[in-house]
Amino acid sequence: MTKDDFIMPFAGAPLDHDEEGRTMEALNGHLQNKDCEAVLFMDGRPAVNEQGQLWKIHPNELKGTNVAEPAPVFLGLNGKTPVFAFSLADDQAVIPKEAFQEMRMIAGRMPADDLAIAGRGRALFQWFHHHPFCSACGTKNTVMNGGLYSHCDNCNRDHFPRVNPVAIMLILRGDHCLLGRSAGWPDGAFSALAGFVSPGESIEEACIRETQEEVGIDVRNVKYVFSQPWPFPSQLMIGLTCETEQTDFTVNTNELEKAQWFTKDEVKAVFAKQSEVFLRPPRFTIAHQLLRHWISK
Ligand SMILES: [Zn+2]
Missing domain, CATH: 3.90.79.10 (Nucleoside Triphosphate Pyrophosphohydrolase)
Known part of the structure; x- marks a missing residue:
């Protein structure tokens, strides 16, 4: 079956991961882009509006907000629009708490693009949240290139999000x-x-x-x-x-x-x-x- 026949749910994300272009400078530039989008998570639950679409804000709206590491995660470019994901702590009130929904409960009514973007964000956050330390030597990892992988400065190992x-x-x-x-x-x-x-x-x-x-x-x-x-x-x-x-x-x-x-x-x-x-x-x-x-x- 080809991509033209249908889009598998959670696949078909319209994102260019831009693995080569994720320098600190480029990511900071993206964050200042006026069209930049941030999608939000809380404990793996994406924020959605009443229509089941991802709730998107500009990253600047999160200034002063306590976000969980790693922050932000660069999901990729949607055309020319940079898309980042942030994981918020429980006590944050940037948007209503009720907007954060269990993905299995809302997956059936999310638009295909949003479902794929949310799936990528959720999988990345789950991995980073559960792998803060180097699995070889126990040192705290450094998240690299906007969430492409983690690096251990002590034993010089790279750790990639696992599938x-x-x-x-x-x-x-x-x-x-x-x-x-x-x-x-x-x-x-x-x-x-x-x-x-x-x-x-x-x-x-x-x-x-x-x-x-x-x-x-x-x-x-x-x-x-x-x-x-x-x-x-x-x-x-x-x-x-x-x-x-x-x-x-x-x-x-x-x-x-x-x-x-x-x-x-x-x-x-x-x-x-x-x-x-x-x-x-x-x-x-x-x-x-x-x-x-x-x-x-
Ligand atoms: Zn290590």
């Missing part, structure tokens, strides 16, 4: 698809199986191992479909299909509460809102997009 790869797969048997659910999910909710890629294995091997671990099914013919940046806290979801001839499965209850085969017609009916045989994953998830891709073929 964790996750294999997420539709297990297909002819026109059937196996979906699972975890305990605590909303009633009737089912989704694609998924698991972190482990050191020493390929994406395909992660898919084969996870399906064996979670439902005891041997799969083959693993195919990549598309991927998604997922800012909870910072995964790269790698969307796959795989095939099996096996009908019977064994649910590993340490991982899943239940799994179930659904036919393509059943999934189509759910997506057409003509059936409630299961509750589909939200539109902003890659599981939703994988299922939509499968039933469109």
